Amino acid sequence: MKKISLAITIFATVFFLSCKKDASDKAVQAQNISNASLQVNDVCRSDWEGEFDQNKPMQTLYTNDKHIIFEGYAHVPVPMRYTNQPFITKISLPAPDCSNVDADSVRMSISVQNPIDSIDAIYAYNVSLYMYGSTDSAHVNFSRATAIGVGSYVEKNLQSLDYIFNDYTLVTLEAKDHLLSAYVKGKLVGQIDYTGTSIGALQNILIGFTGSGYINYVRLYNSTTGALIMKEDFNVAGKSTDTWYQ
Numbered sequence: 001m002k003k004i005s006l007a008i009t010i011f012a013t014v015f016f017l018s019c020k021k022d023a024s025d026k027a028v029q030a031q032n033i034s035n036a037s038l039q040v041n042d043v044c045r046s047d048w049e050g051e052f053d054q055n056k057p058m059q060t061l062y063t064n065d066k067h068i069i070f071e072g073y074a075h076v077p078v079p080m081r082y083t084n085q086p087f088i089t090k091i092s093l094p095a096p097d098c099s100n101v102d103a104d105s106v107r108m109s110i111s112v113q114n115p116i117d118s119i120d121a122i123y124a125y126n127v128s129l130y131m132y133g134s135t136d137s138a139h140v141n142f143s144r145a146t147a148i149g150v151g152s153y154v155e156k157n158l159q160s161l162d163y164i165f166n167d168y169t170l171v172t173l174e175a176k177d178h179l180l181s182a183y184v185k186g187k188l189v190g191q192i193d194y195t196g197t198s199i200g201a202l203q204n205i206l207i208g209f210t211g212s213g214y215i216n217y218v219r220l221y222n223s224t225t226g227a228l229i230m231k232e233d234f235n236v237a238g239k240s241t242d243t244w245y246q
Helices: 002-041
Strands: 049-053 060-064 088-094 106-113 127-133 137-142 147-150 153-156 169-176 179-184 187-193 202-210 214-222 228-232
Touching: 106 127, 106 202, 127 169, 137 169, 137 179, 147 179, 147 187, 153 187, 202 214
Parallel strands: none
Antiparallel strands: 049 060, 049 088, 088 202, 106 169, 106 214, 127 137, 127 202, 137 147, 147 153, 169 179, 179 187, 214 228
16 A cells, blocks of 8 residues: 555656646746747837829828738839829838938848839839938939939939839949949949038938839848848738838
8 A cells, every 4th residue: 555655646746747847838938939929029110101293282192001012012003093194103111210220321222113114104214212311311313314412412414323124123322431322233323422411310211203113122231331220021911011120
């Protein structure tokens, strides 16, 4: 009887310790899941905005990511009643409060398309990139009315900026050491020295089209260190998935 009682006691003890360990493991797993959820939900991000503009107050329409982001690209659809007149579209992203980015050290790289055979084509090859800062703004206009500049430091009518965006093309606007540079497919096509001013803290980025173009992805890098600042792939329809790392 003593041997049986001892065996029962040992079994009960082992069973109790095993249950306790299992409960402990589950608690750790639950905590890990909780931490992972916190990290996912705590991502620094913002929301994309769209604009359809005919340079008339009553014909300027604003929309949000729900209506401009599709599976793999961003695009501002054009209201049917407005397609009989020239128009521009804009897609912008405000810098979130949780970011802290010096726009004078930013490289903005974007894959864009504005095909001449698009149903929404007007001056179809025209593409513009903007970086708005707390002090000044930087921009480049490709094709029609070409220009590159920061504030009053602007160079216009550069033939090297004339480009037709029939296919998705990587374009880059880079601010570094008070030089603003524009690239197409990695090739330098325009540059200006803006030593007399600065862009300041990044407030907003904007991509503009004459007609209604398409954006495949957007990347922001630190032009000095090469570190990734923000990325967006537009892979989730109707939802911004941008992630800011600075």
